[in-house]
Structures are given as structure tokens and as C-alpha cells.
Amino acid sequence: MRIALLGLALGLLLLRALPLLPPRWVLLTLALLALPLLLTRLHPLGFALLGFAWACHSAQMAVDDRLDRSLDGRVVWLEGRVVGLPEPQDGSLRFQLEQAHSRRGVLPARLRLSWQGAPDMRAGERWRLAVKLKRPRGLVNPQAFDYEAWLLARRIGATGSVKTGERLEAATGIAAWRDQLRTALLATPAQGRAGTIAALVLGDGSGLEASDWRLLQDTGTVHLLVISGQHIVMLAGLLYAAVAWLARRGLWPRGWPWLPWACAVAFAGALGYGLLAGFDVPVRRACMMVGVVLVWRLRFRHLGVWTPLLMAMCAVLLAEPLASLQPGFWLSFAAVGLLAWTFAGRLGAWNPWRTWWRAQWLLALGLFPLLAGLGLPLSLSGPLANLLAVPWVSAVSVPLSLAGTLLLGIPYLGDGLCWLAGGSLVALFAVLECIAAWLPAWIPVAFPLWSGVLAGLGALVLLLPAGVPVRLLGSFLVLPILFPMLDRPAPGRAEVWMLDVGQGLSVLVRTRDHVLLYDAAARHGEFDLGEKVVVPSLRALGVAQLDLMLLSHADNDHAGGALAVKKALGTGRVISGDVAGLPARLGAKPCVASDWEWDGVRFATWRWSAARNGNEGSCVLSVEANGERLLLTGDMGRAAEAAWRAEHEEPVDWLLAPHHGSRSSSSAAFVQATRPRAVLISRGWGNAFGHPHPEVVQRYRTAGALLYDSAETGAVRIRLGAFDEPLKLRDHARFWREK
Structure with missing residues (x-):
């Protein structure tokens, strides 16, 4: 079997x-x-x-089931029902729509929409909306979050932005009840942690601030503050233990066999908690795992611990094969498997404290290769944080939150319990802040598959019982991912990455021993592309610190993420063509005409001294390696292009299209003067500005240039000085990825 x-x-x-x-x-x-x-x-x-x-x-x-290509980018009227809890974020509302239909064509079964300045919207309501729909598409960068895989795993067939709409039908059913419960929880006097209580009770993380998520990530405790398998298992375990305790004390009815009842009550509690949390994919997975384990406990204990684990995995994957696209699936089963591997067959008993401590550091060590392979941040403080936080949340915060929720209808009692739950969470976050300040999360350098497999084997060997002779070998097997061999450019050569940052720009230029970042992408409210895309990508590429951050000008799509990048990586110098428009904390210096050499690669900056605005005053960077030239132009327009032509006549091999290929730049005279062999265009898919303009695209093609558009290619890597073809990350085939 x-x-x-x-x-x-x-x-x-x-x-x-x-x-x-x-x-x-x-x-x-x-x-x-x-x-x-x-x-x-x-x-x-x-x-x-x-x-x-x-x-x-x-x-x-x-x-x-994805959106038909004929509807991609079009505004259509549709009708559908809101499912799940709408999530307020930065003045907009994000929500999912099901049962959607339109006269324009067949729509996917599930849509993920956003509405800027949305009216009051409740789960379970039916709406008629005018929506600009898009096929699922995400950014593709070195070891960054894969949005397309995330959407497909949730079977979301289209995204979109709502232009206007009207409510057709009021909310009904359990979805409406959950929304009303969230409103009641957010109104409780929870010492500023009502949103966190809603996350624990309902699985709604929209009440957590971006700083909260960063703190949880740094301490490896994200799984504690949203409903995960741990919460489901904890409640099921408490209910099972309660029935067993009553039976041992003779307080359970003798006519009712305690074991079947304990399993039934535990499973009912898990299902009830799951329904309260919306029964999303991770919750369904946890409930199925609990159900399989309880059936094993009831009838099949003689089969050992590995059989129920395999049964649970097969049950989850048969119900939803796309669960394997989610990191949570791998981490949850790997954690259970590691505990079985390390504790099963051990001789003698450990006291509870020793067992709990060993479980934390064993999980940290055993999951390290998997976390690194999935491209997730590694919390060095995770074992210590979880050692303290898991029992606190499980024994104090969650019981108080659930009890307060159940008793909200009783005056003072429900609010009082929520106040105590909020206080427990305030204390928890205070402790986590101290731990995170000591040891923040670490993003490992990307490594090949073979070293990840070796590291996984090494971790298992290290987890063998003490006294096994080969345990030392495990340490050597883990070394390749701790100290990877970085592929540094040779002297006189440079590696250039145009990152895929949507409607914005961020370009990495790396020589043998130096690193320069040209622009740092955008920040949209709490969503900072510098933090979410640029920093993880640079970390994965082995960049630990920047020698120079050059911000072409102060527009948000070029400099919005600069503070996050500087905080995470540290920067030797910051220069910009528009210092006045940047935050003073950056300590930026003005861009002036200068040239220098790093490791045999020549750099030169230029700025139009007569510029009247930030775009025209963009700091331009020229890089030459082994005779191959790259020109990064920021957002300069035709007037600045004319000034540049007056001082420069040499052609370039690689040209970053000025201003994302807008019609106000890339003049015919500039294209003729630069005569680029290839053109880089950094822009967002389906952007509202129409970049790049068709006339500009045709102008470059007529000049014989090859076009590399980040919206179509993903991130692009150029080995400057090698005169070879670039690497386009979207060419790395994945069945869920759009071409």
C-alpha cells in the first residue's frame, strides 16, 4: 500500500x-x-x-479557463458575486468575483479585481461592474515571487480594475455572515490589534500593516498570524485531548466510546474553524490532513506514521493538483515529515521543554534547503522566535480570540476577551521586534538544482540520531548553498540585468568587484517594488552591497523603491539628476559629467545642464566593456536627446529606449545618431500610457535594431563585452507562464 x-x-x-x-x-x-x-x-x-x-x-x-485573448485589455460590463472577504488596501478594494457572465463573451470561473475608491462592498453581494480585464500575467525576475503561478494555483482566470458598478443583490449566506463578523471584530477594543485578531479568527490578513508582514517574515512567524495548518491542528488536538481527559477521569458517558467520539469532535472542530476561515486552499489542505490522521488513529495505527502522511498528501493533491505550485504545500508536508524523521525511533523520552526546543531547531535546519530552493527568505532568528511565539499564540492569543469572537453578543464579555487577546498580541509583536532587530531575514543566493538536492540530503543526514558516524558528512553537503560559486564577470567585462519591474525601471550593472544600480523601480502605496522585486533579485544574484545607486531622476517609477533598496543593501554613494525631488534620507548628490573605470570597464555620466524638468534632466549613464557599449537614458525627451547628440557622435550597441519608448522621445535623429544594435524597453504590460508607442517601435525596427521588451521577455541579462545573445527569463518555460 x-x-x-x-x-x-x-x-x-x-x-x-x-x-x-x-x-x-x-x-x-x-x-x-x-x-x-x-x-x-x-x-x-x-x-x-x-x-x-x-x-x-x-x-x-x-x-x-483563462480570459479569452479577445477580451484582454478591454472594458466590459459583467455581473457576478463577491466571494471571500474584500480586502481594503491603499485606498482601493481587492476582491474576487465568481459566477461572472457578460454579453461580450465567456468569462473565467474566478476573477480577481481591484476598485480604486470603491463603495462599501460585502462578501456574498451580487454586482454589475464595468471592468478592464487582463489575462493573468506577472513579473519574471531572478528568484522573485511568481504571481502567475500564484493566480493559477487559485484558479483565477483573469485580473482587472473596476471603473464603475452597481449593487444588484444584497449579501446572503455564510459569506455575508463572515463579513459581518469581521466588521464586529474590527470594532472591538483590541488595543490596536483588531485586524490581527481578524487574521487569527477569519484568515483575513488585510488588517495587518506592511510593517507587520516584514516583522513576521524577518522572524519566520508568518504562519502564526494567518490561519494555517497549525491552527487547525491545534484546535483539533485540543478537542481530542479534552474528550480523552474526560474519559480518563470517568466523566465521559460510558455508552459512548471515547475514541470515535474524540476523533469525530476533533474533525468537526477542524471543519468549523475551516469554515470560519473561508475554507481556502491551505485550510482545506489542513482539514484533509487532520481527517486522514484521525482515521489513522482510529483504525490504522499499525501502519506506522509514513502511511497516513502519504495518504494525506495524495488526498490533497487528488482534490487540488495545483496545490504543488504553492510553497505552503511543500513546507507543511516537509515539516511533518521532518518531525516524523527526527522523533520516530528515538530511544528514551525527552522532557517537554527539550522536545519543543529540539523541534524548532530541527525544523529550521531541515527546512533550510527547501526554503532556499523555493526562493523564500530565511529567518535566522526563526527557531528562537517560534520557540517563544508558537506556544504563546497557540495557548493564549488564539483561544482568547476565538472565545472573544464566540461571546461578542454578550455585553462586555466578548469585548473584554478581545481586549485581552489584543494585549497578548501587542506583547508578542514587541518581543518579535526585538528579535528582528537582532537578526533580520536573509535571502540566499540562487543556486543550481544539484546543490539544492545535495543540501537536502545533507540536512537529513544531520538530523540522524547522535552517534551515527556519517552525520559530519551532512555539514559538507550543505556547504554548496551556503557558499555558492558566484559567476562574476571577467576583468574588462560587465553583467547587465534589466529587471522586470512593470511600468518603471531598474538596471543592475556588475563588474568583477563593483556593483551599480541604475534606478530602483516604483513604490505604490504600501507595495514597494524596490523591496519586493529589486532587493530579492539582487540578493539572489549574489549582490550584498551597492557601490553606487544612480537614480536618473526623481519620478516614482524610477526612484520610488530607492529607500527600501538602500536600507536593505547599503549603498556607497547615491547620485541623481533630480536631487531636489528625492527624500533627504537618501543623501543623494547631483549628477555631473564624469567618467571612471571599474575592473577594466569604462563608465561615464552625462546630464543636460539646461534641463527644465526632471525627465529632461535625467542622468544618463554610458557603459563600455571590451568595445561593446550600453547607454541608459532615463526619461529624457527630444530636447535632451538633441543636447546629447551635440556632444556625442559614437553609436551604441545597447540602448535603453528613453522614457519607456514614449512618443515624446526616441526621435529619428537620436535613433540615427545612436544606431543601436538592440534596444531595451522597460514597461508594464498593458500600461495606461501606451508605451512603447507604435511609431517608436517602427522607428527602431526600421533602423535594424532588435527589441527586448520587459513586458514580453521578463528580466533580461546581457554579458556586456561578449557580443552574444541576451538571456530572457520568460523563455524559461513554465506551463503556467504566459508567452
């Missing part, structure tokens, strides 16, 4: 690694071949083929 489950799990998990989905006739053939194998000794292979065929078929259904 265990081998069959293992085969099924491997077949289902293989979906995660596929660059493309096989045609349906191939899947049907595999399924037909699997059926006779189930009756032979090769039945594990048969189960693997069936699992693979089902996973691919389910994924194809999700891919096919």
Missing part, C-alpha cells in the same frame, strides 16, 4: 516540474496504459501514471 501511495504521490507531484503540459491524447494514452499495470507487480507505476494524467488534466482545465 505504501509503495502504491508513493507512486501516486510522485505522479501528482511531477506536474510542478513541467515546462509544458502534454496534449490530452497523450494523457488519455497514459491513463489507458496505467489500468492494466494496476493488476501487476508494476502497480506503483500504474498509480504514478494515473496521478500524472489527472494532475496534468486538472492543470490544463485551469489554463483553458
Whole structure:
């Protein structure tokens, strides 16, 4: 049985690694071949083929449910019902819509929409909306968050922005009840932590500030403040223990067998908590895991601990094969597996404190390769933070929050319990702030698959019982991801990355021993692309500190993320063509004409001295390596282009299209003067400005230049001085990724 489950799990998990989905006739053939194998000794292979065929078929259904290309970028009127809790964010409202239909065409089953300045909207309501729809599309950068995979895993077939709308039907059902409960919780006197209580009770994280999320990430405690498997398991465990305690004390009715009742009550509690939290994918996964474990406890304990774990994994993946696209799936099963690996078969008993401490550092060590492989930040303070926070949240904050929620209808009692819950959370965050200030999160350098596999094996070896001779070998196996071999440019060469930052700009230029960042992307309210995209990408590329941050000018799409970058990486110098428009904390100095050399690579800056605005005063950077030249132009327009031409006549190999390819720049005279071999365009997909303008695109193509558009290519890497083809990250095929 265990081998069959293992085969099924491997077949289902293989979906995660596929660059493309096989045609349906191939899947049907595999399924037909699997059926006779189930009756032979090769039945594990048969189960693997069936699992693979089902996973691919389910994924194809999700891919096919994406918005029709004919509606991409168009404003359509549609009707649908709001599902889940709408999330207020930076003056807008984000929500999901289901049962949507329009006269313009068939719509996906689920839409994710935003509405700037939205009216009061409740879960369960039905609305008629005018929406500009887009096919799912995200930024593609080195080891950054994969938004397209996140959308597909939730089977969201389109995103969009609402222009206007009207309510057609009031909210009804459990969705409306959850929304009303959230409103009641947010109105409680919870010492400023009402939003955090809503996260614990309802799984609604919209009440947490961006600073809260950073703090939780730095301390590895994100899983504590949103409803996760831990909360479901904790409640189920408490209910099971309560029934067992009553039975041992003779207080349980003798006519009711305590074990079946304990399992039933525990599972009912898990389901109830799951429904309270909206029964989202992670919650459904946790409930299924709890159900499988309880069935194992009731009837199949003789099968050991690995069989129920495999059963739970197969159950989760059969119900939702796309769960393997979510990091939470891998982390939850890996954590349970590590605990089973490290504690099963140990001789002798440990006291509770020693057991709890060992569990924390064993999980930190065992999950380290997986977290690094998934591109997630690693919290060096996580073991200590969780050692204190997990029991506090589980034994104090969650029980008080749930009790306060259940008793909200009783005057003073419900509010009083929520006040106590808020106080417990205030104390928790104060402790976490001290820990985070001591050891913030660390983003590892990207590493090849082979070193990740070795590190995973090394972690398992290190977790073997004390006295096993090969444990020391595990330390050496982990070293390749702790100290990766960085691919530094040779002397006289440079590595250039145009990051995919949407409607903005950020370009990394790295020589053998120096690093320069040209612009730092945008910041939109609490969402800082400097923090969310630029910093993780630079960390993954092995950049620990910047020698120079050059901000072409002060516009948000070029300099909005600069403070976050400087805080995270540190910067030797900051210069800009528009110092007055930048925050004083950056300590920026004016851009002046200058030239210098780093590791055999020549750099030169230029700024039009007669510029009358920030765009025209953009600081221009020229980089030359082994005779190959790159020109970064910021947002300069035609007047600044004319001034540049008056002082420079040499052509360039790589040109960053001025002002994202707008019609007000890239004049015919400038294109003729630069005669670029290739042109880089940094812009957002379907942006409201129409960048790049068709006339500009045609002008460059007529000049014989190749175009590399970040919206179509993702991040682009150029080995300046090698005169070879660039690397386009969107060319790395993933079945969920748009071309």
C-alpha cells in the first residue's frame, strides 16, 4: 500500500516540474496504459501514471479557463458575486468575483479585481461592474515571487480594475455572515490589534500593516498570524485531548466510546474553524490532513506514521493538483515529515521543554534547503522566535480570540476577551521586534538544482540520531548553498540585468568587484517594488552591497523603491539628476559629467545642464566593456536627446529606449545618431500610457535594431563585452507562464 501511495504521490507531484503540459491524447494514452499495470507487480507505476494524467488534466482545465485573448485589455460590463472577504488596501478594494457572465463573451470561473475608491462592498453581494480585464500575467525576475503561478494555483482566470458598478443583490449566506463578523471584530477594543485578531479568527490578513508582514517574515512567524495548518491542528488536538481527559477521569458517558467520539469532535472542530476561515486552499489542505490522521488513529495505527502522511498528501493533491505550485504545500508536508524523521525511533523520552526546543531547531535546519530552493527568505532568528511565539499564540492569543469572537453578543464579555487577546498580541509583536532587530531575514543566493538536492540530503543526514558516524558528512553537503560559486564577470567585462519591474525601471550593472544600480523601480502605496522585486533579485544574484545607486531622476517609477533598496543593501554613494525631488534620507548628490573605470570597464555620466524638468534632466549613464557599449537614458525627451547628440557622435550597441519608448522621445535623429544594435524597453504590460508607442517601435525596427521588451521577455541579462545573445527569463518555460 505504501509503495502504491508513493507512486501516486510522485505522479501528482511531477506536474510542478513541467515546462509544458502534454496534449490530452497523450494523457488519455497514459491513463489507458496505467489500468492494466494496476493488476501487476508494476502497480506503483500504474498509480504514478494515473496521478500524472489527472494532475496534468486538472492543470490544463485551469489554463483553458483563462480570459479569452479577445477580451484582454478591454472594458466590459459583467455581473457576478463577491466571494471571500474584500480586502481594503491603499485606498482601493481587492476582491474576487465568481459566477461572472457578460454579453461580450465567456468569462473565467474566478476573477480577481481591484476598485480604486470603491463603495462599501460585502462578501456574498451580487454586482454589475464595468471592468478592464487582463489575462493573468506577472513579473519574471531572478528568484522573485511568481504571481502567475500564484493566480493559477487559485484558479483565477483573469485580473482587472473596476471603473464603475452597481449593487444588484444584497449579501446572503455564510459569506455575508463572515463579513459581518469581521466588521464586529474590527470594532472591538483590541488595543490596536483588531485586524490581527481578524487574521487569527477569519484568515483575513488585510488588517495587518506592511510593517507587520516584514516583522513576521524577518522572524519566520508568518504562519502564526494567518490561519494555517497549525491552527487547525491545534484546535483539533485540543478537542481530542479534552474528550480523552474526560474519559480518563470517568466523566465521559460510558455508552459512548471515547475514541470515535474524540476523533469525530476533533474533525468537526477542524471543519468549523475551516469554515470560519473561508475554507481556502491551505485550510482545506489542513482539514484533509487532520481527517486522514484521525482515521489513522482510529483504525490504522499499525501502519506506522509514513502511511497516513502519504495518504494525506495524495488526498490533497487528488482534490487540488495545483496545490504543488504553492510553497505552503511543500513546507507543511516537509515539516511533518521532518518531525516524523527526527522523533520516530528515538530511544528514551525527552522532557517537554527539550522536545519543543529540539523541534524548532530541527525544523529550521531541515527546512533550510527547501526554503532556499523555493526562493523564500530565511529567518535566522526563526527557531528562537517560534520557540517563544508558537506556544504563546497557540495557548493564549488564539483561544482568547476565538472565545472573544464566540461571546461578542454578550455585553462586555466578548469585548473584554478581545481586549485581552489584543494585549497578548501587542506583547508578542514587541518581543518579535526585538528579535528582528537582532537578526533580520536573509535571502540566499540562487543556486543550481544539484546543490539544492545535495543540501537536502545533507540536512537529513544531520538530523540522524547522535552517534551515527556519517552525520559530519551532512555539514559538507550543505556547504554548496551556503557558499555558492558566484559567476562574476571577467576583468574588462560587465553583467547587465534589466529587471522586470512593470511600468518603471531598474538596471543592475556588475563588474568583477563593483556593483551599480541604475534606478530602483516604483513604490505604490504600501507595495514597494524596490523591496519586493529589486532587493530579492539582487540578493539572489549574489549582490550584498551597492557601490553606487544612480537614480536618473526623481519620478516614482524610477526612484520610488530607492529607500527600501538602500536600507536593505547599503549603498556607497547615491547620485541623481533630480536631487531636489528625492527624500533627504537618501543623501543623494547631483549628477555631473564624469567618467571612471571599474575592473577594466569604462563608465561615464552625462546630464543636460539646461534641463527644465526632471525627465529632461535625467542622468544618463554610458557603459563600455571590451568595445561593446550600453547607454541608459532615463526619461529624457527630444530636447535632451538633441543636447546629447551635440556632444556625442559614437553609436551604441545597447540602448535603453528613453522614457519607456514614449512618443515624446526616441526621435529619428537620436535613433540615427545612436544606431543601436538592440534596444531595451522597460514597461508594464498593458500600461495606461501606451508605451512603447507604435511609431517608436517602427522607428527602431526600421533602423535594424532588435527589441527586448520587459513586458514580453521578463528580466533580461546581457554579458556586456561578449557580443552574444541576451538571456530572457520568460523563455524559461513554465506551463503556467504566459508567452
